Amino acid sequence: xxxxxxxxxxxxxxxxxxxxxxxxxxxxxxxxxxxxxxxxxxxxxxxxxxxxxxxxxxxxxxxxxxxxxxxxxxxxxxxxxxxxxxxxxxxxxxxxxxxxxxxxxxxxxxxxxxxxxxxxxxxxxxxxxxxxxxxxxxxxxxxxxxxxxxxxxxxxxxxxxxxxxxxxxxxxxxxxxxxxxxxxxxxxxxxxxxxxxxxxxxxxxxxxxxxxxxxxxxxxxxxxxxxxxxxxxxxxxxxxxxxxxxxxxxxxxxxxxxxxxxxxxxxxxxxxxxxxxxxxxxxxxxxxxxxxxxxxxxxxxxxxxxxxxxxxxxxxxxxxxxxxxxxxxxxxxxxxxxxxxxxxxxxxxxxxxxxxxxxxxxxxxxxxxxxxxxxxxxxxxxxxxxxxxxxxxxxxxxxx
Amino acid sequence: xxxxxxxxxxxxxxxxxxxxxxxxxxxxxxxxxxxxxxxxxxxxxxxxxxxxxxxxxxxxxxxxxxxxxxxxxxxxxxxxxxxxxxxxxxxxxxxxxxxxxxxxxxxxxxxxxxxxxxxxxxxxxxxxxxxxxxxxxxxxxxxxxxxxxxxxxxxxxxxxxxxxxxxxxxxxxxxxxxxxxxxxxxxxxxxxxxxxxxxxxxxxxxxxxxxxxxxxxxxxxxxxxxxxxxxxxxxxxxxxxxxxxxxxxxxxxxxxxxxx
Ligand SMILES: Cc1cc2nc3c(=O)[nH]c(=O)nc-3n(C[C@H](O)[C@H](O)[C@H](O)COP(=O)(O)OP(=O)(O)OC[C@H]3O[C@@H](n4cnc5c(N)ncnc54)[C@H](O)[C@@H]3O)c2cc1C
Numbered sequence: 001x002x003x004x005x006x007x008x009x010x011x012x013x014x015x016x017x018x019x020x021x022x023x024x025x026x027x028x029x030x031x032x033x034x035x036x037x038x039x040x041x042x043x044x045x046x047x048x049x050x051x052x053x054x055x056x057x058x059x060x061x062x063x064x065x066x067x068x069x070x071x072x073x074x075x076x077x078x079x080x081x082x083x084x085x086x087x088x089x090x091x092x093x094x095x096x097x098x099x100x101x102x103x104x105x106x107x108x109x110x111x112x113x114x115x116x117x118x119x120x121x122x123x124x125x126x127x128x129x130x131x132x133x134x135x136x137x138x139x140x141x142x143x144x145x146x147x148x149x150x151x152x153x154x155x156x157x158x159x160x161x162x163x164x165x166x167x168x169x170x171x172x173x174x175x176x177x178x179x180x181x182x183x184x185x186x187x188x189x190x191x192x193x194x195x196x197x198x199x200x201x202x203x204x205x206x207x208x209x210x211x212x213x214x215x216x217x218x219x220x221x222x223x224x225x226x227x228x229x230x231x232x233x234x235x236x237x238x239x240x241x242x243x244x245x246x247x248x249x250x251x252x253x254x255x256x257x258x259x260x261x262x263x264x265x266x267x268x269x270x271x272x273x274x275x276x277x278x279x280x281x282x283x284x285x286x287x288x289x290x291x292x293x294x295x296x297x298x299x300x301x302x303x304x305x306x307x308x309x310x311x312x313x314x315x316x317x318x319x320x321x322x323x324x325x326x327x328x329x330x331x332x333x334x335x336x337x338x339x340x341x342x343x344x345x346x347x348x349x350x351x352x353x354x355x356x357x358x359x360x361x362x363x364x365x366x367x368x369x370x371x372x373x374x375x376x377x378x379x380x381x382x383x384x385x386x387x388x389x390x391x392x393x394x395x396x397x398x399x400x
Numbered sequence: 401x402x403x404x405x406x407x408x409x410x411x412x413x414x415x416x417x418x419x420x421x422x423x424x425x426x427x428x429x430x431x432x433x434x435x436x437x438x439x440x441x442x443x444x445x446x447x448x449x450x451x452x453x454x455x456x457x458x459x460x461x462x463x464x465x466x467x468x469x470x471x472x473x474x475x476x477x478x479x480x481x482x483x484x485x486x487x488x489x490x491x492x493x494x495x496x497x498x499x500x501x502x503x504x505x506x507x508x509x510x511x512x513x514x515x516x517x518x519x520x521x522x523x524x525x526x527x528x529x530x531x532x533x534x535x536x537x538x539x540x541x542x543x544x545x546x547x548x549x550x551x552x553x554x555x556x557x558x559x560x561x562x563x564x565x566x567x568x569x570x571x572x573x574x575x576x577x578x579x580x581x582x583x584x585x586x587x588x589x590x591x592x593x594x595x596x597x598x599x600x601x602x603x604x605x606x607x608x609x610x611x612x613x614x615x616x617x618x619x620x621x622x623x624x625x626x627x628x629x630x631x632x633x634x635x636x637x638x639x640x641x642x643x644x645x646x647x648x649x650x651x652x653x654x655x656x657x658x659x660x
Contacts, residue, residue: 021627022491023411036490037463039617041624082562142565144529145538169560173541176529180498185621188494188524207630208523209411213418215627222621258538259569262555267563337659350630358659360650376653377638378646388647396651396660 002056003040005032009052019047021213069161072223075101075108076160078151079123079131080170081115084140088276089166091126093229095237096193097164098127100202103195106161111154113147114139117247124245127237134250141264143257144174150252152178160224162202164193167228179226185219186226191233191355201225211328211351232276232334233355275324280306280337283326283353286313287342287363287382294319296383297341300390303397309333309353311343327352341382345370362386401454403445404510405478406501406531407438409462409469410521418629434469437516439476439584441577444546445514446477446585452549455479457508461489461500467600475587475595482508486604491617494526500615501527502534503608512554513574517542528576539574540567544581 005016005025012030019025024037025044032052045053077097079090094110101108110128112120113136120133132154138146147170155163155178163178165171167189179186191214192205202225204217219225275281282301288294294308301308310320312327326333328348338356343349345361345368353359354373361374362382371377378385411430434442445456458473460466461484470481484504492500505513513535518525525541532539544564545557549571558565559578587595605615613619637653639646654660 021624024490036487036616039491039624041626043627142560144541148533169542169558172525173529173539176494176498176526177533177539179526180495180530180533183495183621185493185495186524186526187622188526203625208627209521210523211630213627214630216625218623218625219621220623259540259567259573261565261567263566264560265563265566337654347630354630358654358657371636371638374636376650377636378650379638380643380646384643385647388643389650392647392651393660 003034003038003042003044004054004056005034006052006054007031009050010048011050011052013049015049016044016047016053019044021208021215069223072159072161073104073106074158074160075104075106075162075164076155076158076224077108077110077128078163078165078171078175079110079112080166080168081112081119084115084119086112086115086119086122087166087168089168089229089231090123091236092231092234093164093166094123094127096229096234097162098237100162100193100195101129104161104200109158109160111151113150114141120247124247125240125243127240127243128245130246130248132248132250134252136252138255141261142170142174143259143261144177145257145259146252146255147174148177148181149255150250151175152181153252154250155182155224163224163226165226165228167230171228175226175228182224182226184222184224184226185217186228187217187219188228190227190229193227193229193234202227207351211347230332232332274307275309275326275331275333278307278333278335280304280339281309281326281333281335281353281356282306282339282341283309283311283343284314284320284341284382285311285343285349286317287344288314288319289342289383290317290319293342293382296386296390297339300339300386300393303390303393304337306335306337306339309338311346311349313344340370340374341386343370344368345373401448401452401511402509403448403454403456403512403514404505404508405438405442405445405456405458405473405514406516406527407442407458407460407469407473408435408516408519408521409433409460409466410435410519418627432465432468434472435516435519435521437518437520437577437579440579440581441514441516441575442473442476442478443582443584444543444575444577445512447582448512448546448549449477449479454511457482457510459484459501459504459508461485461492461497461504470600471595471598472587474598475591476585477591480601481598482601482603484603484608486615488605488610488612488615491620492615493620493622494522494524494530495621496615496617496619498527498530498534499619500605500608500610502531503610504603505531505535507603507608511571513537513572515574515576517576517578525576528574532574535572535574537572537574538569539576540569541576543575543577546581 187204457480458478515528542559547555
């Protein structure tokens, strides 16, 4: 399949040039020309007002993945642990994995390395049908070689159709090695996963260009379809105390790692943990104006039982420590309520908080982009609104 | 010691937006830059050269224009520059990109390969680890400090979610680096002169003993099906009136959905 411009129809209007995510359309002699950087994604087709851009060898029939990949059925989740305790992202993956497996009518498998049986049972209660458990202490610490070798063996044996892992420092480091070896595609940092009704392929949605665009990505001709999934984005499934499943103790002999972790140093502040787990976050930006603004926000946070977040602007100004920063270069959060006060809403901030259940934005500028994602928008002065809100909430809580 | 630094030419993405009506990228006038993480990778390589002696090669896969990034790399201290460029590489995803880069690195030979943590356009952070796998060498991601290199071993700090790990690896190794690692230098006058005169070596598919079916669009397992603007949440509500009325409505709404 390839995409070409019909030179007889092209009027040289250049509309298509900017539509290409790969910069593959250039103007030659007053006509659009598609160069070799084309990915055949067809984004430009509907853009041309003349209908001059067409697909040649048109639409190779949707690949018949049903029969070609009949051996590849299950959904497999890599469940990450830290110090032997299952990491929260694993439960989110099980939630997403369960939905996909139910949709496909297949089983949900989980792989747990370096934790014990009690943790494996938890994975079953969160939705896994079968857990491959390896309690060998060699897996307590993360080494790319051992993790990649172990996961690779289970995948080669079980032939899952879909493999999911957290887009954490661990997942993003070793999963690419596994994909490279399996000669299959890996989609990074996904925020949504669906099954295409027609082909049964996994449709993977992910942000690119620093969160400025979203891309929908397929891996139609190779199996398994692999994805890392951004933490705090997928919803957990239902926890079922009485759920039963299989736990398979797996031993790996002769696994060796070329790299060696000689020491693990913890540098967590209370706050960073709190931000991830908070139900309510009260965040301020440049509009908070300084320490005084943040004092008001702290009072609101106290009244609602929330914690303080901040945009990069406020952190750069030195009003709040970096550990409070939400966004592309800070933390991704997903609370029930996110108060954005005096935050304009640059994409880099939005990518870190837009999946919050409810977003309340207070900003003086009615055109601030934060209002595009806000559930409730208040155009106004936070120095006026926030104390009023705090007082009203205190009042309400005093009554109850 | 031979060090290869993989650099990618990227649009300065902080400025790239999508037009929500037409779903097209608005890239007019967006300059091309060296991927910011790769500047830290290059700086790390040049410091090793200054401390222990090494030959530093900057390597990029891309269109002929990517030569500009290579010259910039030379101005910052790279000794050699290699442009991996061939029509056959076009449309590569991370798998095919890593396959081709590994082919070139194998030919050039390296004790340490540096990559950035991730490229700010594709944003996948996959090319480093995949390249290491193709090369059959270990890698360490998110390197924030290099503690020492001796006896064919390197000790680094790897940034993790809750702190860092101290990791040792034998050479050859591939490292992907984060910004905390160092502060990249500005090009010196001498560097700029060298950049102007530098000979850029061009490698194509014939130079890397590649399997044709593993290159470019054809060799790429992932396909970008479409791109679109990030969605804006439905059901949003602007609260009107003066401050008191706004606060009042907000409280009522929050109570209605049992959030207060
Ligand atoms: C919108 C969009 C989404 C995409 N999503 C995916 C996806 O999910 N999965 C996938 O496999 N591909 C994807 N791609 C393709 C991918 O962006 C390209 O393969 C790209 O060439 C390399 O990936 P990256 O930009 O993510 O680099 P990263 O893996 O983030 O780069 C890490 C480091 O690798 C080195 N490096 C990367 N590219 C080069 C190069 N050309 N030359 C030299 N060194 C380099 C640099 O040191 C860089 O710092 C996507 C492309 C687009 C446009």
